[in-house]
Amino acid sequence: MFEPGRSLHRLALPLLCALLLCVLAFSISPPVARAQQNPGANFQFTKTDLSLLDNANAMDSDYEQKGLVFHDPGVQAYLDAIGKRVFGHRPTPEHVTWRFMVLNNPAVNAFAEPNGSVYVTIGLIGLLQNQAQLAAVLGHETAHVYERHTFLEDRSVRKKAVLADILAAAGAATPGGAALTVAGASIAGQLILVESVYGYSREMEQQADSDGIVALAAAGYDPRAMAATFQLLDQDSTLEYEPHPTFYHDHPRFKLREAAAATYIDAHPGPPGEEGSEQEYLAAFAPVIAFDVQVDIEDRKARTAVARATRLVSAFPENPDYELLLGQAYRELGAKTALPTADELTDEGANRERKDVLKLTEEQEQQKLASTPEGRATLQQNQAAAEKLFLKVIQENPDDALAYRELGFLYEDESRFADASANYQRYLQLVDNTSLDRLRIERRLADCQSRQSQGGKSQ
Amino acid sequence: MITGQRIFRAFTLAIFASPSASFAHASSFYVQRKVESRQFPIRSACFMPPQAQLTKLGMKSAEQMVKESNDWAAALQLLVASHLNSDGIAINAAADPLSSGASDVEIQQVISQIQQKYGAISPLMDKKPGEIAKSAYTLGDQVAMLPCSATSDVLVFVTASGTAATESREAVSGLIGGPTSGAIFIVSMADAKTGEILGLIRIRLVGDFLSSAQDAFGQPLDDNLADMNIGSARKNAKASGH
Numbered sequence: 116m117f118e119p120g121r122s123l124h125r126l127a128l129p130l131l132c133a134l135l136l137c138v139l140a141f142s143i144s145p146p147v148a149r150a151q152q153n154p155g156a157n158f159q160f161t162k163t164d165l166s167l168l169d170n171a172n173a174m175d176s177d178y179e180q181k182g183l184v185f186h187d188p189g190v191q192a193y194l195d196a197i198g199k200r201v202f203g204h205r206p207t208p209e210h211v212t213w214r215f216m217v218l219n220n221p222a223v224n225a226f227a228e229p230n231g232s233v234y235v236t237i238g239l240i241g242l243l244q245n246q247a248q249l250a251a252v253l254g255h256e257t258a259h260v261y262e263r264h265t266f267l268e269d270r271s272v273r274k275k276a277v278l279a280d281i282l283a284a285a286g287a288a289t290p291g292g293a294a295l296t297v298a299g300a301s302i303a304g305q306l307i308l309v310e311s312v313y314g315y316s317r318e319m320e321q322q323a324d325s326d327g328i329v330a331l332a333a334a335g336y337d338p339r340a341m342a343a344t345f346q347l348l349d350q351d352s353t354l355e356y357e358p359h360p361t362f363y364h365d366h367p368r369f370k371l372r373e374a375a376a377a378t379y380i381d382a383h384p385g386p387p388g389e390e391g392s393e394q395e396y397l398a399a400f401a402p403v404i405a406f407d408v409q410v411d412i413e414d415r416k417a418r419t420a421v422a423r424a425t426r427l428v429s430a431f432p433e434n435p436d437y438e439l440l441l442g443q444a445y446r447e448l449g450a451k452t453a454l455p456t457a458d459e460l461t462d463e464g465a466n467r468e469r470k471d472v473l474k475l476t477e478e479q480e481q482q483k484l485a486s487t488p489e490g491r492a493t494l495q496q497n498q499a500a501a502e503k504l505f506l507k508v509i510q511e512n513p514d515d516a517l518a519y520r521e522l523g524f525l526y527e528d529e530s531r532f533a534d535a536s537a538n539y540q541r542y543l544q545l546v547d548n549t550s551l552d553r554l555r556i557e558r559r560l561a562d563c564q565s566r567q568s569q570g571g572k573s574q
Numbered sequence: 575m576i577t578g579q580r581i582f583r584a585f586t587l588a589i590f591a592s593p594s595a596s597f598a599h600a601s602s603f604y605v606q607r608k609v610e611s612r613q614f615p616i617r618s619a620c621f622m623p624p625q626a627q628l629t630k631l632g633m634k635s636a637e638q639m640v641k642e643s644n645d646w647a648a649a650l651q652l653l654v655a656s657h658l659n660s661d662g663i664a665i666n667a668a669a670d671p672l673s674s675g676a677s678d679v680e681i682q683q684v685i686s687q688i689q690q691k692y693g694a695i696s697p698l699m700d701k702k703p704g705e706i707a708k709s710a711y712t713l714g715d716q717v718a719m720l721p722c723s724a725t726s727d728v729l730v731f732v733t734a735s736g737t738a739a740t741e742s743r744e745a746v747s748g749l750i751g752g753p754t755s756g757a758i759f760i761v762s763m764a765d766a767k768t769g770e771i772l773g774l775i776r777i778r779l780v781g782d783f784l785s786s787a788q789d790a791f792g793q794p795l796d797d798n799l800a801d802m803n804i805g806s807a808r809k810n811a812k813a814s815g816h
Contacts, residue, residue, distance in 0.1 A: 166637075167637075170637060170638060170640060173640035173641050174638070174640050176640075177640045177641075177643075177644065180644075181623075182682050182685075182686060219686065221690075269635065272635055273635050358697065409687070410686075410687075410690055413687050413690040413691045413694065414690055414691075414693075414694050415694050473697070473698075473701070474698075474701070474702075475698075476695065476698055476710055476711060476712075477694075478712070479710070549674060549675035549676060551674065551676050551680060551681075551684060551719040551720075551721070552719055554718050554719075554723070554724055555715050555716065555718035555719055558715070558718065558767065559715070
């Protein structure tokens with residue numbers, strides 16, 4: 116005989132115990148359980164989600180067409196191998212094709228599109244130290260794709276947009292309600308794919324961090340690499356003012372994320388994983404980092420250029436190309452110190468630095484720095500460091516055309532026009548007639564010769 | 575009562591404003607004296623790859639329109655090129671190797687470097703465009719590495735950013751306020767030998783700018799080029815009131 120009341124009463128205790136056990140199990144290792152499954156497996160796609168996927172595919176083609184993707188077979192193979200190891204044997208979610216790419220952008224950033232395209236910028240590759248740290252970044256980014264964060268964020272924003280319009284309507288009908296209208300418009304104006312580049316909500320980023328650690332450990336990497344990556348990002352964020360900070364350049368969050376990652380790892384001890392040596396990492400990514408140095412120089416990030424080029428020279432002291440790059444970076448540094456001064460690390464100093472970058476051109480900033488005795492001393496030090504490197508390259512290879520050109524630029528900066536002319540002439544003798552730089556150097560040579568006749572100095 | 579009048583007024587405005595292709599322009603130009611005084615005559619121009627970003631603004635969200643952005647960028651470049659060309663200015667493309675013998679990859683690298691540099695000075699030019707007259711901005715003489723530099727007086731950069739609101743979004747914005755379709759179109763010119771920024775035109779527009787680049791930007795572009803003294807035929811036409 117079935118007695119509902121009694122049956123329920125009898126079942127209540129075991130049910131409660133089972134429920135408690137479930138809650139306990141999830142609270143001990145929720146990310147492990149989630150990340151090892153396929154959290155987005157049963158995701159139901161709407162028409163809007165599919166259109167978002169089309170846009171992501173279009174973005175991929177656009178990056179490719181505009182030459183923004185770095186192509187090098189060795190680099191690609193290395194990146195693919197790490198990516199493949201990170202997503203391991205987990206099933207690939209629907210509408211996802213994993214592609215790992217290096218983006219020609221000096222900003223320190225990485226992002227994943229909902230279609231499975233994961234981009235790591237040359238700026239971030241130039242900062243990281245080993246394979247495990249790169250795996251940590253890929254683990255974090257692939258987690259966004261597994262968890263379908265782009266679609267979820269999109270849906271959330273759309274709901275807010277409807278609410279915003281209701282508020283806007285109320286605002287328009289209420290005297291003094293214009294502020295509400297503006298607020299509504301700004302919410303509706305969010306771009307989802309842009310958000311995937313600049314970072315998601317805090318909850319989603321936390322989830323991607325913990326899922327990333329699990330993926331890292333499952334792939335045999337040292338999970339502490341996640342915390343080490345945040346520490347590295349934190350240190351780098353003070354090197355130079357970044358006018359367009361991305362999620363990976365968001366200073367205040369790093370300390371919290373580093374602490375959260377460390378806490379999680381302490382709570383889930385496992386066998387020590389692989390880290391990979393810095394030398395091996397640099398050997399694989401040297402072409403990317405060398406390119407990043409050149410782009411940093413163009414992008415007014417001479418300190419970053421010096422830091423990255425120094426790593427290459429230290430790792431490969433026999434390679435003259437990297438010495439040349441470091442020399443260029445020192446020349447570009449001008450009257451600026453290679454590391455932030457004590458003053459720049461204070462809030463007031465950082466604010467001054469920010470204003471200078473936003474208000475002065477590079478030339479104006481250099482003039483301002485060189486107007487002080489300290490600035491002039493720094494300029495001389497940097498120019499001496501650059502000259503030493505260029506001369507070393509020439510000593511090792513007297514036919515290195517680029518070293519003569521760079522020395523010419525340096526001497527021209529120093530108003531040593533006769534020396535500059537001699538080096539430009541040597542450069543023009545060494546390069547062939549099809550060199551894209553020929554016309555430019557011929558003009559500089561003519562200019563230096565004209566100034567020389569007007570009384571420039573020589574050493 | 576007041577609220578009712580407001581809604582009626584907004585609704586009427588929305589009805590009249592939405593189907594029309596009328597624009598509201600605001601444009602400005604900044605130029606170096608040597609261009610304005612014709613000490614630096616512009617007879618040939620080399621076009622850098624155009625850059626445009628188009629965003630579709632619907633009722634619930636905004637989306638980047640990647641393919642449409644590229645089409646729009648190409649249309650805007652064509653517009654500027656045809657306006658300059660109609661005034662006797664020869665047109666080259668930065669990606670063209672001409673007779674340099676350089677590979678596409680080499681040229682692409684130079685273009686990327688110049689664009690990077692342009693991107694670095696753009697926020698400053700945007701903030702203090704008046705400094706252009708004082709020769710404050712330069713891309714450096716690496717612009718001379720482009721094969722087209724040898725045969726061009728200026729490098730031309732075409733950039734734009736636009737928001738295309740859907741019809742429903744326009745209607746709602748007309749009623750209750752909020753964002754509508756609009757664009758910012760920027761044309762800047764740099765000395766092809768030294769990289770010095772010589773001039774900049776900035777056109778802001780509210781309204782449907784996608785139907786025809788000529789209808790949307792043609793007239794203000796012409797006016798600004800004439801005021802900058804770029805293109806004699808245009809200036810003469812303006813002076814004689816045609």
